[in-house]
Amino acid sequence: MTSTSMVLMVCLAGTVAHAGQAQYKLAVYLLDRTNDRYVNYALAETLASRMFAVIGVSLEWAKGKAVAKPSQSPIIIEMVTRTPPKLMPGSLGYAVTCEGSHITVFLDRIEEMRAPSNVLAHVMVHEITHLLQGIGRHSATGVMKEMWTAGDFGGMRLRPLSFTSVDIDLIYAGLRQSRRPKLPANGENEDPPCLRGVTAGAPEEAHLAGPVR
């Protein structure tokens, strides 16, 4: 047995829990207008892909302007810098779950942290999960915690934060329903997730980074 095949076996072992479920593929467009030099996007994308691959979801990364496909809604991640200090203080990014496709990442806040590419991967995974689940729910542990502590940031540098079983069930429930924008153009007949106490279209999601140094 070659070392390559052994590695493959290890990877497959991680997918056993969802071996009977379909392999979902998601197109993810990363829009970067910042020319950031502190974050390694390739590293962040690879890690985010690994974190989703464990649960049977494949991310297909693309750059540039998203091309609309009638059969699916791509996920669009926009990196922004020069974030005003008073805008969602402590937050590293947010997803507009009602709309279903768009994520904003406050890159300037991430690039100041240790292992910024690693943190970026976790922020993207967290926000993509919100879009897949279609809700703003958080878990007590793992990548879907509402607020990562210094211990979480330290832990994610050793190995990726994991999904809880409920996180995974909700991701698959959302994927089975097919991802589509949940907010009609005329603003009528919103689905329940849009009525969760937030103004439609407003950021529903925030991450308080906590101490990182």
Ligand SMILES: [Zn+2]
């Ligand atoms: Zn969140």
